[in-house]
Amino acid sequence: MDFLNIGSLMLEVTKPNGMWEFFIFGLENLVKNYGLTIILITLAIKLIMLPFDFFNRYINKRNSAKMAIIQPELQKLQTRYGSNREVLNQKTMELYKKHNYNVMGSCLGMLINMVVTMVIFFTLFSGLNKIAAYKIYTEYQTLQTEFETVVGGQLEVVDVEAEGENPATQKIQVVVKNEQGEETNRFDLTDELTQTASQAVVEKYDEIKEDFLWIKNIWRPDTSASVVLSYKDFISNAKIDKTELNELIYNKVTNPIKNKYDGWNGYFILIILSALITYLSSQVSVWMGKAKAKKTGKPYVDAMAQNKIIIYILPVVMALFTLFYNAMFAIYIVTGAFFGLITSPLMTLLVDKAYDKAVKKEEEKVKVSYSRK
Numbered sequence: 001m002d003f004l005n006i007g008s009l010m011l012e013v014t015k016p017n018g019m020w021e022f023f024i025f026g027l028e029n030l031v032k033n034y035g036l037t038i039i040l041i042t043l044a045i046k047l048i049m050l051p052f053d054f055f056n057r058y059i060n061k062r063n064s065a066k067m068a069i070i071q072p073e074l075q076k077l078q079t080r081y082g083s084n085r086e087v088l089n090q091k092t093m094e095l096y097k098k099h100n101y102n103v104m105g106s107c108l109g110m111l112i113n114m115v116v117t118m119v120i121f122f123t124l125f126s127g128l129n130k131i132a133a134y135k136i137y138t139e140y141q142t143l144q145t146e147f148e149t150v151v152g153g154q155l156e157v158v159d160v161e162a163e164g165e166n167p168a169t170q171k172i173q174v175v176v177k178n179e180q181g182e183e184t185n186r187f188d189l190t191d192e193l194t195q196t197a198s199q200a201v202v203e204k205y206d207e208i209k210e211d212f213l214w215i216k217n218i219w220r221p222d223t224s225a226s227v228v229l230s231y232k233d234f235i236s237n238a239k240i241d242k243t244e245l246n247e248l249i250y251n252k253v254t255n256p257i258k259n260k261y262d263g264w265n266g267y268f269i270l271i272i273l274s275a276l277i278t279y280l281s282s283q284v285s286v287w288m289g290k291a292k293a294k295k296t297g298k299p300y301v302d303a304m305a306q307n308k309i310i311i312y313i314l315p316v317v318m319a320l321f322t323l324f325y326n327a328m329f330a331i332y333i334v335t336g337a338f339f340g341l342i343t344s345p346l347m348t349l350l351v352d353k354a355y356d357k358a359v360k361k362e363e364e365k366v367k368v369s370y371s372r373k
Contacts, residue, residue, distance in 0.1 A: 014134075015134055016127065016131055016134055016264065018126075018130070019123070019127070020124050020126075020186040021131055023132060024037055024041065024127070024128075027041065032326060033211075033212070034212070035212030035213070035218055036045060037337050038128075038328050038331050038332050039331060042336050042339070043339060045336070046339045046340070048335055049113075049120075053306060053343075053347060056110055056112075056353060057111075057257040057351045058316065058351050058355065061249070061352070062063075062355060062358075065355070065359075066101045067145065069099065070096070070101060074092065074095065077095065079090050082182070089152060093286065100193040105207070122215050124329075125321075125325075126331065128325075128326065128328050128329045128332070129190050129325065131328070132219040132326045132328065133224065133237050133239075135210065136219050136237055137238045138233070139205075139209075139252070140250075142204065142208055143254070143255050143257070144203060144249070146197075146200050146204040147197045147198075147200070149187060149200075150193070150197040151196075151197050151202045152176060153179065153185070153186075154171055154174070154175045154176060155173075155249045155252070156174075157170050157171070157172055157173075157177075157248050157249060158171060158172075165289030170246075170248055171189070171307045172188075172189040172248060172249060173186055173278075174186070174187055174188075174189055174193070189347070198255070198256035201253060201258070202256045202257065205223030205257050212327065214267060214269065215266045215270075215327045216261055216266070217265055218328050218331075219326050219327070219328065220265045220327065221322070221323065221324065221326060221327060222265065222267070222268060222269070222270040222271060222322065222330055223265065223268055223323065223328070224264040224265070224297050225264070225266075226258060227257065227265050227278070228258050231247045231250045254301060263275060266327060269279075270322050270330035270331065270333075270334050271319050271322045273334045273338075274315070274318040274321075274322045274330060274333045274337060275315040275316065275319040276315070277334060277338050278315040278333075279312075279314075280335045280341050281340035281341040281344055282310075282311045282314065283311065284341065284345055319331060
């Protein structure tokens with residue numbers, strides 16, 4: 001009988017210590033819930049981003065209003081010089097200069113807003129993935145330690161026939177060691193010991209698990225995925241070698257959890273919400289703009305008309321992110337989209353008010369200048 005060189009899982013995975021990890025771990029220590037933690041962080045991010053959003057919307061509003069005035073003249077230029085692109089471009093630029101229309105104005109504001117948003121999105125995405133990998137690994141360490149404490153020693157796989165890793169001939173033994181790490185006893189893991197240890201593992205998991213609302217495990221997707229990773233996915237997720245953790249031991253420790261929390265980890269609710277709310281939040285300002293234009297009798301010019309495809313692609317992208325990654329990141333996406341849906345009408349009203357005030361001020365300045373003449 002040959003003993004395989006696989007014992008207790010001793011590898012230490014370093015706790016992630018990036019900027020987002022620092023904020024998330026720190027805030028979770030206060031609120032004691034990771035789901036609530038990511039919601040609060042998301043709201044803080046969105047509040048900080050509001051000035052950027054206002055600036056971007058205001059520039060788009062101003063340029064859209066100018067474009068509405070310029071549009072008839074542009075159509076005349078296209079009719080007259082449509083066959084000569086060089087002359088058409090020259091006349092178009094002259095028209096823009098006459099009306100003080102900056103083609104790059106709205107693009108610059110949009111670009112700044114997009115860059116900042118993307119940096120936050122991908123750095124937070126990376127941070128949450130590192131935290132999820134760390135938490136999944138440390139949770140398993142805790143469960144294996146609990147199992148070994150109950151059985152009275154470290155779990156070790158042995159092959160009863162020949163050297164190798166043939167699952168059919170492997171069994172688990174319990175190795176008892178003294179304080180110096182020397183083996184003092186060894187015995188087979190019995191069904192009675194397994195049952196007692198499994199019950200302790202379930203109880204320990206109930207103490208340390210991170211759930212949120214309907215989601216059983218926040219470090220797993222809100223889908224039909226299992227609460228516990230398969231052995232292959234766990235090895236890949238923790239970035240450890242198979243020699244550091246035997247599949248037989250992993251399944252022996254985690255099977256009680258799988259049995260108790262059998263079924264889906266979630267119900268695809270966050271995936272559906274991410275797509276739906278992302279779409280609605282991008283459309284609210286459009287609907288409000290059309291309603292105001294209809295009420296005032298003025299033409300409506302959509303500043304996003306040339307980027308219409310983004311309105312339909314973005315919800316799909318958000319749904320894919322929430323589908324394939326952990327529920328923590330999905331909560332971030334849904335919370336951010338919901339915040340946008342709620343604040344978008346208010347921001348539209350504030351932008352309209354600020355723009356109308358600026359127009360009125362400009363008109364009064366023109367009147368004063370004219371009266372002086």
